[in-house]
Amino acid sequence: MESRVGTLLFVGLGLIGGSLARALRGTGFALRMTAWNRSRASLQYALEAGLVDDAPADLAQAIAEAGMIVVGVPTLAVAGVFELIRAHARPGTVVTDVASVKGSVVAAAQDVFGAVPPWLVPGHPIAGAEKSGVEASRAELFVRHRVILTPLADTDPAALAIVRGMWELTGAEVVCMDVAGHDRVLAMTSHLPHLLAYALVDSLACQPASDDIFRFAAGGFRDFTRIASSDVVMWRDISLANRAAILLALDGFTDRLAAVRAAVEQGDAGTLEQVFARARAARGRYLQWLEQGANAGAPEREREE
Amino acid sequence: MESRVGTLLFVGLGLIGGSLARALRGTGFALRMTAWNRSRASLQYALEAGLVDDAPADLAQAIAEAGMIVVGVPTLAVAGVFELIRAHARPGTVVTDVASVKGSVVAAAQDVFGAVPPWLVPGHPIAGAEKSGVEASRAELFVRHRVILTPLADTDPAALAIVRGMWELTGAEVVCMDVAGHDRVLAMTSHLPHLLAYALVDSLACQPASDDIFRFAAGGFRDFTRIASSDVVMWRDISLANRAAILLALDGFTDRLAAVRAAVEQGDAGTLEQVFARARAARGRYLQWLEQGANAGAPEREREE
Numbered sequence: 001m002e003s004r005v006g007t008l009l010f011v012g013l014g015l016i017g018g019s020l021a022r023a024l025r026g027t028g029f030a031l032r033m034t035a036w037n038r039s040r041a042s043l044q045y046a047l048e049a050g051l052v053d054d055a056p057a058d059l060a061q062a063i064a065e066a067g068m069i070v071v072g073v074p075t076l077a078v079a080g081v082f083e084l085i086r087a088h089a090r091p092g093t094v095v096t097d098v099a100s101v102k103g104s105v106v107a108a109a110q111d112v113f114g115a116v117p118p119w120l121v122p123g124h125p126i127a128g129a130e131k132s133g134v135e136a137s138r139a140e141l142f143v144r145h146r147v148i149l150t151p152l153a154d155t156d157p158a159a160l161a162i163v164r165g166m167w168e169l170t171g172a173e174v175v176c177m178d179v180a181g182h183d184r185v186l187a188m189t190s191h192l193p194h195l196l197a198y199a200l201v202d203s204l205a206c207q208p209a210s211d212d213i214f215r216f217a218a219g220g221f222r223d224f225t226r227i228a229s230s231d232v233v234m235w236r237d238i239s240l241a242n243r244a245a246i247l248l249a250l251d252g253f254t255d256r257l258a259a260v261r262a263a264v265e266q267g268d269a270g271t272l273e274q275v276f277a278r279a280r281a282a283r284g285r286y287l288q289w290l291e292q293g294a295n296a297g298a299p300e301r302e303r304e305e
Numbered sequence: 306m307e308s309r310v311g312t313l314l315f316v317g318l319g320l321i322g323g324s325l326a327r328a329l330r331g332t333g334f335a336l337r338m339t340a341w342n343r344s345r346a347s348l349q350y351a352l353e354a355g356l357v358d359d360a361p362a363d364l365a366q367a368i369a370e371a372g373m374i375v376v377g378v379p380t381l382a383v384a385g386v387f388e389l390i391r392a393h394a395r396p397g398t399v400v401t402d403v404a405s406v407k408g409s410v411v412a413a414a415q416d417v418f419g420a421v422p423p424w425l426v427p428g429h430p431i432a433g434a435e436k437s438g439v440e441a442s443r444a445e446l447f448v449r450h451r452v453i454l455t456p457l458a459d460t461d462p463a464a465l466a467i468v469r470g471m472w473e474l475t476g477a478e479v480v481c482m483d484v485a486g487h488d489r490v491l492a493m494t495s496h497l498p499h500l501l502a503y504a505l506v507d508s509l510a511c512q513p514a515s516d517d518i519f520r521f522a523a524g525g526f527r528d529f530t531r532i533a534s535s536d537v538v539m540w541r542d543i544s545l546a547n548r549a550a551i552l553l554a555l556d557g558f559t560d561r562l563a564a565v566r567a568a569v570e571q572g573d574a575g576t577l578e579q580v581f582a583r584a585r586a587a588r589g590r591y592l593q594w595l596e597q598g599a600n601a602g603a604p605e606r607e608r609e610e
Contacts, residue, residue, distance in 0.1 A: 200558055202580050240569070
């Protein structure tokens with residue numbers, strides 16, 4: 001494959017950027033890959049592991065030399081990177097990002113550039129791992145996983161094609177959604193569950209004798225709270241950046257939980273059965289989607305009460 | 306090992322009873338194993354798979370012939386089985402159960418027998434699987450998993466020793482707790498998470514275009530909602546049987562969630578960071594407990610946002 005992008009620069013090289021660099025090695029997508037990161041230790045690792053060819057200390061200079069840029073910094077740091085891109089990027093440089101909230105990225109672009117530039121293609125790979133950081137990266141992270149792109153009316157079809165082509169090289173399934181739809185769905189299926197898991201573990205941790213509680217927690221608790229081990233700064237930023245959609249999802253959930261609480265208090269077996277059966281059936285349909293399509297990941301496995 | 310129990314009867318043969326029967330085959334713990342179940346299809350399977358030696362249709366007769374009984378029916382059906390045991394069991398028959406709530410089992414025993422009999426040892430194996438039913442049973446289900454026994458002041462030490470010995474033959478780690486402590490810990494670490502998972506999936510399933518929501522849900526959602534695939538009747542009964550402890554746990558969680566909601570609404574980054582970091586650290590300690598002791602199960606694996 002003939003490279004279409006020259007130098008591909010990763011601004012922020014964590015789990016996602018590192019895995020993307022690994023997946024693109026040897027594909028010929030970029031002539032050269034470079035990275036900048038706030039932590040130099042990550043860059044040292046990336047250079048030694050051969051993920052990137054260079055790790056310039058001067059971000060402005062690195063931006064000026066890039067033919068394409070993948071922005072992989074925490075959601076609320078994206079605007080600052082856009083400022084540097086506005087000041088230093090060459091005309092024609094294609095930019096995409098991997099932030100978990102797309103409305104805030106679009107708003108940052110509007111603030112910095114006056115309007116969302118045609119060469120900016122907002123994106124969000126639906127993949128992650130228990131551990132964060134470039135050290136946890138792996139080339140297969142995106143295989144059979146969805147990458148959502150949220151192009152706008154003025155997005156350059158050529159830029160979109162380049163970003164789509166990049167992700168397809170990783171084995172991902174690329175789908176397009178509108179910005180608000182992405183943020184609404186992710187609030188319900190990702191951001192809300194993270195807040196619930198964090199709130200649950202924190203409420204147990206603040207109990208007296210919490211060590212005893214965790215000591216007798218069953219293995220199902222491990223699955224349920226897995227996402228409470230996620231990166232703190234990333235999820236602080238997501239919570240702030242997708243506020244409106246998260247509050248809406250949270251209030252819908254709280255209403256349903258209040259109904260469940262009332263049923264428990266009143267000994268209302270019928271309502272409990274109804275809610276549990278409806279949820280069980282819905283999850284069955286969800287598993288069918290998973291089996292049929294992307295995000296299949298690991299198979300269902302044992303869980304404990 | 307010389308059998309100490311003669312005929313071991315399973316009243317209710319699902320995932321737990323079936324796995325226990327499999328684990329005890331060939332250990333010599335019982336001379337004979339029999340089972341009664343509401344669904345005869347499960348018994349047919351158990352007979353054909355060689356899990357039990359006989360599946361008598363007459364439960365009263367089966368109880369009269371048993372030297373030891375494992376009650377494995379849904380929590381709120383335990384009292385009915387106790388009635389039959391009171392009417393038909395021979396003196397000296399040791400009885401244990403596997404219900405997820407122990408206070409309601411003790412209350413049922415007090416109702417039926419006037420007091421908790423010395424030969425009744427309430428128990429709860431902390432193990433389960435995605436799929437329920439005897440067809441999903443396996444001999445290794447309890448290996449390195451905790452079994453909690455909640456003996457009372459009048460429990461016969463010989464009966465306790467027999468029940469403990471039975472579970473230890475399966476590879477489980479047996480621990481004793483008081484009834485209220487068991488129900489409080491399980492409410493927080495198992496019953497509450499189940500209600501949250503059911504409520505979340507149901508609240509999403511009742512959204513317009515819910516199929517699109519589930520279609521774009523990430524894999525982390527699968528782990529978080531795994532327990533929403535649990536058996537409906539079992540969890541209806543648990544919700545009703547452990548009402549007080551569940552309401553307490555639920556209200557503690559709801560308070561914490563309200564604080565998280567306020568922080569999101571007010572853009573209070575500091576509080577969000579604090580809650581997330583505290584939860585992340587607590588889960589890290591929990592994982593250490595898992596690694597050191599029982600319930601280790603499968604290793605941590607990939608999750609998706």
